[in-house]
Amino acid sequence: MSRVKMIIKRMKVKNELVRQIMGEVLGTFVLLLFGCAAAAQVKTSRETKGQFLSANMAFSVGVMSAMYLSRAVSGAHLNPAVSLSFCVLGDLAWIKLLPYSLAQILGAYLASGLVYLIYHDAIMEFSGGVLTVFGPNETASIFATYPTDVVSMQTSFLDQVVGTAMLMLCILPLNDKRNAPAPEALLPPIVATVVLGISMSMSANCGAAINPARDLGPRLFTFTAGWGIEVFTCYDYFFWIPLVAPMVGGVLGSIIYLVFIQWHLPELEDESESEEFNEQTKEERRVRANDREYNEKFQYAVSRTYNLYIINIL
Amino acid sequence: MSRVKMIIKRMKVKNELVRQIMGEVLGTFVLLLFGCAAAAQVKTSRETKGQFLSANMAFSVGVMSAMYLSRAVSGAHLNPAVSLSFCVLGDLAWIKLLPYSLAQILGAYLASGLVYLIYHDAIMEFSGGVLTVFGPNETASIFATYPTDVVSMQTSFLDQVVGTAMLMLCILPLNDKRNAPAPEALLPPIVATVVLGISMSMSANCGAAINPARDLGPRLFTFTAGWGIEVFTCYDYFFWIPLVAPMVGGVLGSIIYLVFIQWHLPELEDESESEEFNEQTKEERRVRANDREYNEKFQYAVSRTYNLYIINIL
Amino acid sequence: MSRVKMIIKRMKVKNELVRQIMGEVLGTFVLLLFGCAAAAQVKTSRETKGQFLSANMAFSVGVMSAMYLSRAVSGAHLNPAVSLSFCVLGDLAWIKLLPYSLAQILGAYLASGLVYLIYHDAIMEFSGGVLTVFGPNETASIFATYPTDVVSMQTSFLDQVVGTAMLMLCILPLNDKRNAPAPEALLPPIVATVVLGISMSMSANCGAAINPARDLGPRLFTFTAGWGIEVFTCYDYFFWIPLVAPMVGGVLGSIIYLVFIQWHLPELEDESESEEFNEQTKEERRVRANDREYNEKFQYAVSRTYNLYIINIL
Amino acid sequence: MSRVKMIIKRMKVKNELVRQIMGEVLGTFVLLLFGCAAAAQVKTSRETKGQFLSANMAFSVGVMSAMYLSRAVSGAHLNPAVSLSFCVLGDLAWIKLLPYSLAQILGAYLASGLVYLIYHDAIMEFSGGVLTVFGPNETASIFATYPTDVVSMQTSFLDQVVGTAMLMLCILPLNDKRNAPAPEALLPPIVATVVLGISMSMSANCGAAINPARDLGPRLFTFTAGWGIEVFTCYDYFFWIPLVAPMVGGVLGSIIYLVFIQWHLPELEDESESEEFNEQTKEERRVRANDREYNEKFQYAVSRTYNLYIINIL
Incomplete structure (x- = not known):
């Protein structure tokens, strides 16, 4: 041996x-495999083998599974909006934002490809072989998100901002030792439940992407796999909304949490008490410490700008 | 930095x-954002993107998320009936009952406004632009609760009393060290499950508000946003029932718990054992101690009346 | 003060x-209030405000809530079949079996009455005022359980035996320190999940009572409240099956657990290790010790008969 | 006494x-009893007493219950693909693979028989007495899994490989001390949630067996109980796919976890830290140690071949 x-x-x-990139690729892959496969199951079975709710639930199980899989490796952000928020909060090095985001998009792309392979026969049967974005036999919505006919651009943007803000606002306290946090080892199912809540309440307008990678990865896949350029041009170039709005929303939700809750919580009294609550593994703490160090170097370089920026938005 | x-x-x-007011405003905001947005999703999608059950589940996720968010700050009552019950139990200063309740109503009002913005296009499409309380295209029930046509005033009142009594009866043991409590860090999902149970079993008559703020906040919003005075006058001025009945029910449920269960549980033997079970943060204990002190002062002032009152109802 | x-x-x-009787009355009351109210909600709303699944889920929430409420007081059996099984296992004094069972039936009766009050208007509207056991407007099944037209007496009996055997077989390991038990403080939601599983898989034939009190209490209520003697005579005097079969099934499931699993598990090595896993409160241990003592006295009186009986069935 | x-x-x-064989027989029996009974309930009630989702959920409850029942005895594999994966990972003696698998098939067979007894009347009514694999009144799919008409052999095979790979990829981190594992005592509900996710997202093509025993046991039962040889010959001898593909998928998923995640996780620093996280009972550790010893002897005998084999596939 x-x-x-x-x-x-x-x-x-x-x-x-x-x-960390391997962790994010594999984590996002698992998230999207559950999510898009469930969407394919509901769609191609014409809701006989699941319904809207079961697709929401499968995405939620994907969140849980992906978090258990990769959070010790990469923190299991699985979402560029989450990564950006952690950069702003100082928990992820800014220099890692782009690699993390690309890894997440890659994972989502690969999962979409595999879902397409598994559901190839069913998609062909359902769509009559015509891969399209519109009409009763459209199958593009198995992968990326699309708005309803009635929703305006501004409402879609707001919808995605609010959805992602809710995500950050609701998951930040779960791990905040100064708040009343959830058990560290049960964060994945609880975060998954928050995501389920958002899917059940804020997905009617434009599908609750709340995650640029979850949307762009599958959209790129459908573009390359035969749905054509329409996946980008349809609904008046809607595709940029689930890319930009979640980034805005994630940061906004994080700031709301800081300003309205976190700043006013009592400081942890001493290190020993902090230890008591601290169930992170040594590795996690080491990585986080590394990231903080990176960040300090990075922030040193852009310190004046950055300080001004923080001061301005707060 | x-x-x-x-x-x-x-x-x-x-x-x-x-x-604490900030905590209650933000907590109730989160609760109602999940809840009303889910109701809007189900209603405006004509049950294609969710059903009655998914709206119940989203409210439940809202309870969980709001509790993790603000319970270290304000105890996450999120409900004037809960605040009143805690006043009666001596865990909240009577002087805080009004500010807590107003904060909860404000949070609910603000969430309703945001839900209206997000679902504006869909509501307009669904209702044909006519914001009304009656008919197949009514949209008022997305926000506040309304009774069915067949249910009488007395039954509605009883329904809300029983629903809120069940709420207090089922959540008080969860945190009672003399009983067999749930894990402190998992109270939010368990309380949320109780609320889900009530929604699934006692919402057919008049929507299971069991929370004056959850009902009045959105009702005030719809009043100001174009649904008109009908939201108050309809169903023979039904609106007062979800305001008054939950207050009665919450206190009633708390008393039932005290009289039939809590009084007969064995005392915790000594402080050290009590400590063992005590997973509250120091801050929580400090706040609760403060509140008890407030209460004692307050009760001193009205002691004779108060004593007589307690003796009478027990 | x-x-x-x-x-x-x-x-x-x-x-x-x-x-303990107070605990069982209140616990079974809570269980049935959730369960029957949900059945009433689904039935009277003609499945627009819930479906078969949501009624199953509400029963499950009732189990969880009732267990948190009364397990420190009475063990939260909530079911004569469970009480009987614990008698056979030696964890409940035989002398308490009858009082426990009567308390459970009383709790179930009271809850049915309250559900009838809450849903009185809806039941009258749904049934056209005719309280009956048969036909599309029957409302008796809101309360007690009834078989389908196609199922035979023998199959119903077997169905109830198997359902209750599954209940005991699946919940006994959850609390067995020699097995790999669930967290003591999370037993209620896990037991509730088992009950949900049984409702989703074994309720098609005759409603998955798996609990004589859950069935007899509501049946007695409907008998006294206007549904008449038909609730007992219908389906060829079906009512005795959910009374007798669960008692058989509960004991059978317990014995299967003992014979196939428990006897072969390693003994806990010493008291200190046993303590480590032992999260029971002192009170629980005291009560259980008391019960064992009672049992020993009782068994002394009938020792020869009892010994022979045990030897015969094993 | x-x-x-x-x-x-x-x-x-x-x-x-x-x-261990007794544990696997009883565990798989419980898993299949919940699962097949729920399928029978949904099918024979023509979806009035449950739907596709509730059958998925019941299977999930079966996983949870079976794991609590037998994991201290046998590890609760309940699935030859899981047993094979643990053999490859070195946690189960190769010599036990066949007895484990046969025990699992036996448990599944027995459960199918009992489900048939319980639902005999309903199945006869539903099918008009004709036990068949095809047509609107087919009842074979209550027991074993069958593909849809449109899915090809290759797609079915891929589907089962991917589903089982996801199973292993998502459950291995849950118990990996070097990763960020779930609480040991809550593994059963979390594994059950993963299985629910797979059922909701990858069961449209051919029923998500992802478990040779879960499929072969019931198929053998239907063969012997009157459905005839068609259960094996139908869909072009489809039956071999849920036997072979999960074995491939389980090992593949395990290897993906090893190569992309586990190898790169930090080593546990010392034994004491490892102890801290180690919530296994002594018995579990003893059994696992025994199995490792068996394996080493076995591997000694075939060491060259085995080493080369491992090196080749990695």
């Missing part, structure tokens, strides 16, 4: 960022 | 009651 | 059995 | 493998 162990050891990825 | 920190420090709200 | 405290102290029930 | 205790002691199964 020693030879096997040696091989494993040699294959161990030493670079932290590479490991 | 020191400048930012200084600003944060200066913005920290020192007044406990102001912080 | 001292006068109030004195009154409370004087009202404290010293007799253990009386307290 | 001493005579009873003696009898119990004499009946205690000393042979570890026999105990």
Whole structure:
């Protein structure tokens, strides 16, 4: 066995960022595989093997599973809006925002491809072989999100801002030692429940992407797989809304949490009490410490601008 | 960063009651945003993107999220009937009952407004632009609660008394160290499950408000937003029932818990054992101690009346 | 306040059995209130405000709530079949079986009455004022359970035996320190999930009472409230099946657990390890010890018969 | 009582493998009883007493219940694909793979038989007495899984590989001390949630068996109970796919977890820290140690071949 162990050891990825990217790719892959496969199941079975609610629930199970899978590796952001929020909060190095986001989009793209393979026969049967964005036999909405006919651009934008703000506002307290947090080891199902809540209440207008990677990855896949450029041009170039609005909403929700709740919570009295509540693994703390260090260097370089920016928005 | 920190420090709200009000406003806002948005999603999609059950579930997720958000700040009552019950139980200062209730109504009002903005296009499409309380295209029930045609005033009143009594009867043991309580850090999802149970079993008659703020806030919003005075006058001025009946029911449920269960539970033997079970943060204990002190002063002033009152009802 | 405290102290029930009876009455009341109210909501709204699944879920929430409410007082059996099983297992004094069962039936009866009051208007509207057991407007099934037209007596009996056996087989390991038990403080939601599972899989034939009190209490209520003697005579005197079969099934399931799993689990090595896992309150242990003592006295009196009986069935 | 205790002691199964087989038989029996009974309830009630989702949920409850029942005895694999994966991972002796699998198939067979007994009357009514695999009154799908008409052999195979790979990929991190695991005592409901997710998203094509025993046991039962040889020959001998594809998928998912996540996680620093996280009972550790020992002996015998095999696939 020693030879096997040696091989494993040699294959161990030493670079932290590479490991984190692997974690985000695989995590987002799992999230989207559950989510898009459920959408395909509901759509192609014409709601005989599931309904809107079961697709929401499957996305929620995807969140839970992806978080257990990769949060020790990468924090399981699974969402560029979450990564951006953690950058603003100082918990992720700004320099990692782009790689994280690209990893998430890649994971979403790959999952879409696999869902297409699994449901190829059913999609062909359902759509009569015509891959389209419109009409009763459209199948594009299995992958990316699209608005209803009646909703305006501004409302869609607001909808995505509010949805993602709710996401950050509701998940930040879950892990805040100064608040009354959820058990560390049960964060994944509780975060998943929040996501389920958002899907059940804010997905009527434009599908509750609240996650640029969850939307762009599958959209790119459908573009390359035969649905054509319409996936980008339809609904008056709607596609940019689930890319931009969640970024705005995530930061907004984080700031609301800080300003209205977090700043006013009592400080943890001493390190020993903090330890008591602290169920993070050493690794997590090390990574987080690393990220804070990166951030401090980065912020040093842009400190004046950054300080002014923070002061302005707060 | 020191400048930012200084600003944060200066913005920290020192007044406990102001912080608690902020907590209740934001908590009730989150509760109602999930709840009313889900009702809007189900209604305006004509049950294609959710059904009665999913709206119940979204309200339940709202309870969970709001509790994690604000219970370290304000106890996350989110409901004047709960606040009143805690006053009667001696866990909230009577002097705080009104500010708490107003904060909850304000949070509910603001959430209704935001739901209206997000679902404006869909509501206009659904209702044909006519905002009304009656008929197949009514949209008032997205926000406040309304009775069915067949239910009488007395039954509605009883329904709300029983629903809120069940709420208090089922959530008081969850946090009672002398009983067999739920894990402190998992109270929010368990309370949310109780609320889901009430929605699934006692909402057929008049919508299971069991919460004056959850009902009055949205009703006031619809009144100001174009549904008109009908939201108050309809169904023979039904609106007072979800205001008054839950207050009665909450106190009744609390008393039933005290009289039939709590009084007969064994005392916690000593402080050290009590500590063992005590997972409250120091802050929570401090606030509760403060409230008890307030209450004692208040009760001192009205002691004879109050004593007689307690003796009479028990 | 001292006068109030004195009154409370004087009202404290010293007799253990009386307290336990109060716990079982209130617990079963809560269970049935959730369950029957949900059945009434689904039925009288003609499935517009819930469906079969939501009624199952509400029963499950009732189990959870009732367990948190009364398990520190009475163990929260809520079911004569469970009480009988615990008698056989030696965890409940045989002498308490009858009082427990009567308390459970009383709680179920009272809850049915309250559900009838709350849903009186809706039931009258739905049934056209005719309270009957048969036909499309029957309302008896809101309360007690009834078989389908196609199911035979023998199959119904087997169905109830198997359902209750599954109940005991699935909940006994949850609290067995020699097995891999669930967290003590989370037993109520997990037991509730098991009950939900049984409702979703074994209620098609005759309604999954799996609980004589859950069935007889409401049946007695409907008998006294105007549905008439038909609630007992219908379907060829079906009513005895949910009384007898669950008692058989509960004991059978317990024995299967003992014979196939429990006997073969390793003994807990020493008291200190046992303590480590032991999260029961002192009170629970005291009551259980009392019950074992009672049982030993009782068994002494009937020891030869009892021993032979055990040997025969095992 | 001493005579009873003696009898119990004499009946205690000393042979570890026999105990494990009993655990797997009973566990898989419970899993399938919930699952197939729910499918029978939905099917024979023509979706009036449940729908596709509730059958998925009942299977999930079955997973949870079966895991609590038998994981201290046998690890609660309940699935030959899981057992094979644990063999590859070195946590189950290869020599036990066949007995485990046969036990699982036996448990599934017995459960199918009992479901048939319980739902005999309803199945006869539904099918008009004709037990068949095809047509609107088919009842074979209550037991085993069958593909849709449109799905090809290759897609079915891929579907089952992906579904089972997702299962292993999502449950391995839950119990991995080097990752951020779920609470040991709550593994059953979390694994059950993962299985629910797979049922809601990957069961449209061919029923999401993801478990050879879950499929073969019931199929054998229907073969012997009157559905005839068609259960094997139909859909172009489809039956081999849920036997073979899950075995491939389980191992594939395990390897993906190892290669992309586990190898790169930090080592647990020392034994004491490992102990801290280690909530396994002594028995579990003993059994696992035994299995590792078996495996080492087994691997010694086939060491060259085995090493080469591992090296090749990794």
